Amino acid sequence: MIPTSFLLLFALLGSSKALTILPPVEAETAQQKPVVAHFMVGNTYPYTVNNWLYDIKLAASKGIDGFALNLGRDTWQAARVADAYAAAMSSNTGFKLFLSFDMTSLPCASPDDAGALQSYIRSYYAHPNQFRYAGLPLVSTFAGENCRFGRGSLDDAWASAVKPAGGMPVYFLPSFFVDPASFSGLPVMDGAFSWNSGWPMGNYAANFSMDTTYVSNLGGRSYMAAMSPWFFTHYGRDTYNKNWIFRFDDWLVVERWEQLLQHRDQVALVEIITWNDYGESHYIGPIDGAQPNSQSWVNGFEHQPWLDLLQYYIQAFKTGSFPPISRDRVFLWARLYPAGADAPDPVGRPDGWTYTQDILWGTVFLTAPADVTLSCGPSVKTMRVAAGVTKVMLPLVATCDVQAKVVRTNKVVVDHKPQGFRFRTDPPSYNFNAFVSAS
Numbered sequence: 001m002i003p004t005s006f007l008l009l010f011a012l013l014g015s016s017k018a019l020t021i022l023p024p025v026e027a028e029t030a031q032q033k034p035v036v037a038h039f040m041v042g043n044t045y046p047y048t049v050n051n052w053l054y055d056i057k058l059a060a061s062k063g064i065d066g067f068a069l070n071l072g073r074d075t076w077q078a079a080r081v082a083d084a085y086a087a088a089m090s091s092n093t094g095f096k097l098f099l100s101f102d103m104t105s106l107p108c109a110s111p112d113d114a115g116a117l118q119s120y121i122r123s124y125y126a127h128p129n130q131f132r133y134a135g136l137p138l139v140s141t142f143a144g145e146n147c148r149f150g151r152g153s154l155d156d157a158w159a160s161a162v163k164p165a166g167g168m169p170v171y172f173l174p175s176f177f178v179d180p181a182s183f184s185g186l187p188v189m190d191g192a193f194s195w196n197s198g199w200p201m202g203n204y205a206a207n208f209s210m211d212t213t214y215v216s217n218l219g220g221r222s223y224m225a226a227m228s229p230w231f232f233t234h235y236g237r238d239t240y241n242k243n244w245i246f247r248f249d250d251w252l253v254v255e256r257w258e259q260l261l262q263h264r265d266q267v268a269l270v271e272i273i274t275w276n277d278y279g280e281s282h283y284i285g286p287i288d289g290a291q292p293n294s295q296s297w298v299n300g301f302e303h304q305p306w307l308d309l310l311q312y313y314i315q316a317f318k319t320g321s322f323p324p325i326s327r328d329r330v331f332l333w334a335r336l337y338p339a340g341a342d343a344p345d346p347v348g349r350p351d352g353w354t355y356t357q358d359i360l361w362g363t364v365f366l367t368a369p370a371d372v373t374l375s376c377g378p379s380v381k382t383m384r385v386a387a388g389v390t391k392v393m394l395p396l397v398a399t400c401d402v403q404a405k406v407v408r409t410n411k412v413v414v415d416h417k418p419q420g421f422r423f424r425t426d427p428p429s430y431n432f433n434a435f436v437s438a439s
């Protein structure tokens with residue numbers, strides 16, 4: 001943990017420097033199209049600095065620039081944030097962190113509540129691993145559109161919390177759930193993060209229209225887009241009462257990146273939702289820390305095989321061109337049970353269950369053309385696939401084990417039979433989480 005006095009010194013130095021001299025590396029960040037991942041500090045109660053270090057090194061190795069630390073009201077979270085910054089510094093990766101205040105948890109009625117956020121900002125303002133954008137420490141939120149901090153308007157409210165008179169300048173990119181038409185009346189925002197842009201909000205494939213609405217209402221301010229591989233949450237009425245999916249079919253994890261790349265000029269930053277939100281099944285990092293009572297749909301559903309798939313698109317987003325494909329590889333993911341099958345599960349079928357079909361989704365990376373066979377029991381599909389990246393799919397119709405084979409000039413170059421990737425027509429529960437594998 002970093003002593004407070006050390007942080008204060010940094011904060012004081014930072015306050016005078018931030019406006020005038022931009023270190024070249026920070027100035028470049030604005031050009032570099034950063035990609036960050038949302039991180040639920042609330043799931044890190046048992047974390048030590050070493051857990052943070054592991055996650056930071058892993059994320060950095062996949063091209064992720066930083067974590068947006070989702071911070072809630074539990075007092076213990078402050079110590080985890082301090083550990084996270086300490087770990088980022090000792091990782092020697094250049095990995096950055098910023099605060100993303102969770103305003104569905106933190107209080108925001110009074111000026112004191114604004115003061116609490118301000119003191120958080122000051123604590124890490126000039127930390128060497130503070131994420132900066134356009135030279136300024138970035139501050140984000142989850143929600144916050146109903147906060148007033150004792151002020152009359154939303155704009156004044158947030159100005160008092162993140163940009164108080166005489167305070168230190170920050171780059172404010174909140175994810176307010178408001179009509180984008182109101183952005184012109186919110187000069188406190190230096191840009192906006194569109195949380196819900198990560199998934200289709202109805203029964204249609206992902207498209208860029210919500211993003212376009214954000215961009216066109218921002219008047220030149222920065223747009224941070226969301227991307228997310230999945231969404232399934234399954235809490236009964238007796239707990240959080242959240243039981244639904246967003247539509248993740250049609251290779252959402254890939255097609256969202258394709259859209260972000262197609263509109264790369266309009267997207268300043270991308271935030272991946274999420275690194276570790278187990279409760280909503282959109283984690284991409286290891287299953288670690290303290291789950292929010294999501295074990296029944298998370299345990300055994302490792303999502304890390306997606307990391308290398310993401311890395312390919314992250315690099316493309318950051319550099320403007322796809323990295324070369326150096327080895328033949330297959331990525332596969334699917335739900336393990338038919339969406340319409342009955343299960344002995346008192347929580348019930350998740351809302352939106354009719355949005356998803358019983359399909360194995362996949363992406364094949366090939367160094368040269370090859371024959372690709374996907375199979376699961378009676379469902380078998382062989383196709384000639386070109387070099388490069390190709391989306392593939394296979395209907396799942398009976399209890400079966402998933403397999404993928406890549407054959408080139410009579411030689412099997414990939415034979416992928418992922419352990420545990422068994423589709424079953426007799427679900428033990430209404431678990432719509434993704435089983436993910438990579439060869």
Ligand SMILES: *[C@@H]1O[C@H](CO)[C@@H](O)[C@H](O)[C@H]1NC(C)=O
Pocket residue numbers: 201204205206207208209210
């Ligand atoms: C695109 O997404 C919007 C919501 O963001 C939706 O209303 C619209 O129907 C979608 N378009 C298509 C063609 O699916």
